[in-house]
Amino acid sequence: MIPALVAVAAQTARLSLRSGGVLVGLVFFLAVIVVVPFGIGPDLKLLGRIGPAVLWIAALLATLLGLDRLFRDDRDDGSLDLLMLSGVPLELTVLAKCAGAWLATGLPLVIATPVLGLLLGIDPVPLFATAATLLAGTPALILIGAIGAALIAALGRGGLIVAVLVLPFTIPVLIFGVSAASAPIVGPTPFLPPFLILVALTLVSAVVAPLAAAAALRTGE
Amino acid sequence: MRLTASDLTAVRGGRMVFAGVSFALGAGQALAVTGANGSGKSTLLRLVAGLLKPAAGNITIDPAREDSALHYLGHLDGLKTALTVRQNLQFWRTLWNGGAVETAFARFGLEALADLHVGALSAGQKRRVTLARLLIAPRPLWLLDEPATALDTAAEAMLGTVVAEHLASGGMAIVATHRPLPFPAAMLALGAA
Numbered sequence: 001m002i003p004a005l006v007a008v009a010a011q012t013a014r015l016s017l018r019s020g021g022v023l024v025g026l027v028f029f030l031a032v033i034v035v036v037p038f039g040i041g042p043d044l045k046l047l048g049r050i051g052p053a054v055l056w057i058a059a060l061l062a063t064l065l066g067l068d069r070l071f072r073d074d075r076d077d078g079s080l081d082l083l084m085l086s087g088v089p090l091e092l093t094v095l096a097k098c099a100g101a102w103l104a105t106g107l108p109l110v111i112a113t114p115v116l117g118l119l120l121g122i123d124p125v126p127l128f129a130t131a132a133t134l135l136a137g138t139p140a141l142i143l144i145g146a147i148g149a150a151l152i153a154a155l156g157r158g159g160l161i162v163a164v165l166v167l168p169f170t171i172p173v174l175i176f177g178v179s180a181a182s183a184p185i186v187g188p189t190p191f192l193p194p195f196l197i198l199v200a201l202t203l204v205s206a207v208v209a210p211l212a213a214a215a216a217l218r219t220g221e
Numbered sequence: 222m223r224l225t226a227s228d229l230t231a232v233r234g235g236r237m238v239f240a241g242v243s244f245a246l247g248a249g250q251a252l253a254v255t256g257a258n259g260s261g262k263s264t265l266l267r268l269v270a271g272l273l274k275p276a277a278g279n280i281t282i283d284p285a286r287e288d289s290a291l292h293y294l295g296h297l298d299g300l301k302t303a304l305t306v307r308q309n310l311q312f313w314r315t316l317w318n319g320g321a322v323e324t325a326f327a328r329f330g331l332e333a334l335a336d337l338h339v340g341a342l343s344a345g346q347k348r349r350v351t352l353a354r355l356l357i358a359p360r361p362l363w364l365l366d367e368p369a370t371a372l373d374t375a376a377e378a379m380l381g382t383v384v385a386e387h388l389a390s391g392g393m394a395i396v397a398t399h400r401p402l403p404f405p406a407a408m409l410a411l412g413a414a
Binding site: 003011014018076078084 | 270289295296300301303304312313315316317
């Protein structure tokens with residue numbers, strides 16, 4: 001069972017890298033971050049203060065951008081039927097696909113954050129706090145997004161509707177992610193409580209999302 | 222091992238596709254499902270696979286198995302065009318805990334194609350890859366939905382041999398087809414009533 005799940009995760013990550021989706025996500029992340037200073041103006045103090053929020057919103061949008069393909073490609077080429085019949089519980093297959101998707105889309109954003117944060121003039125401590133919150137929070141974004149992706153795949157649709165559908169449900173993740181990331185700047189709120197809630201959100205979605213996404217996929221024809 | 226289906230009714234998109242279909246299949250037996258386009262051959266196979274739920278009736282496999290008991294070969298090939306033939310089959314081999322992919326390649330003459338990307342293959346070659354996939358893990362029940370589509374005569378003969386061997390070793394097969402099969406099979410005509 002474990003080798004099978006590793007294979008599903010590796011296949012998902014590999015196909016995502018092959019299709020160029022990773023690069024598009026990263027460039028989109030970069031583009032949002034570069035555009036913000038042009039819109040707000042060269043006020044370094046202001047940029048430094050809102051920087052973690054900008055990074056989080058950019059990461060949220062970049063993550064949701066490519067999620068509609070998580071199950072749609074498998075449905076279109078018939079792999080989804082075979083995955084459902086493989087004997088591996090569909091919930092675990094979904095979890096493995098989410099892990100693969102996170103390796104290919106979430107992790108690169110976390111790694112790019114310390115570099116891109118410099119563009120916003122964020123100080124080192126809040127910058128690493130932001131990277132840490134993204135590391136803890138992007139899995140939750142992918143997992144919640146997977147529910148939307150599964151629903152859309154089951155209905156036979158695709159495209160940005162997944163992002164529209166999922167965005168409202170990611171707001172708690174965004175709130176606790178940003179409040180933990182901004183804690184070192186705005187004070188006096190401490191870093192740890194919102195960060196732990198963020199971790200809890202990720203853990204809860206790791207349990208709930210595979211069940212919900214698998215149920216959605218089973219209703220499809 | 223025995224597969225029994227009784228009084229199956231299928232409804233798709235609010236339209237009744239077929240009703241009251243019953244059949245039974247024992248070890249070493251094959252069932253050929255025939256019928257006009259839209260008579261429900263593919264639907265029947267998806268019902269047996271468990272990918273669709275019947276509106277009425279039930280399907281039992283006796284004895285029940287914990288792991289998956291079947292191979293399903295539908296109209297879609299389930300192959301990733303960005304990966305090579307070998308990578309595609311090795312993925313399913315890992316997932317199914319199957320045997321070596323090389324012997325499966327050899328049966329369908331795929332050795333020369335093994336390191337090509339699936340996107341570069343013709344329709345018939347892709348179909349041969351999906352047939353080779355049946356051989357990488359043993360499963361007692363094969364559900365084949367028009368397996369000979371796009372195959373040349375040599376590959377079609379090979380398909381007949383492979384299914385006959387599967388039946389001889391105690392397997393079962395349900396084949397939706399328009400053509401006569403090269404092995405003995407019970408007939409089930411849909412849409413005849």
